[in-house]
Amino acid sequence: MILTIFVVTWGTRFDWPDNVHVDYGFPFVWSTNTLSVITGAVNLWTVDITALIMNLGLWLGIMLIIESVLIYLFNKK
Numbered sequence: 001m002i003l004t005i006f007v008v009t010w011g012t013r014f015d016w017p018d019n020v021h022v023d024y025g026f027p028f029v030w031s032t033n034t035l036s037v038i039t040g041a042v043n044l045w046t047v048d049i050t051a052l053i054m055n056l057g058l059w060l061g062i063m064l065i066i067e068s069v070l071i072y073l074f075n076k077k
Contacts, residue, residue: 004059008052028055 007026014021018038024031030052034044 001063004056004063007059008055025051025055027058028052030055 008030009024010026011022011024014023019034020036021032021034023029024033028051030048032046034042034046036042
């Protein structure tokens, strides 16, 4: 569960000359915070709910599969 929270809130900052922004989410970027553009400073958030749902589905699905395998392996008699 901690890994899921970590990868969903993972932020990567990009310092380009005309666009400084932070992308959140791994492997799907679900949110972008634009900090600066060529015309000056801004604070613009862009959120993609579909990418957030795909991120959560991927990581929670992986967590469920790993948990099922561990339960199967440790409950063998």
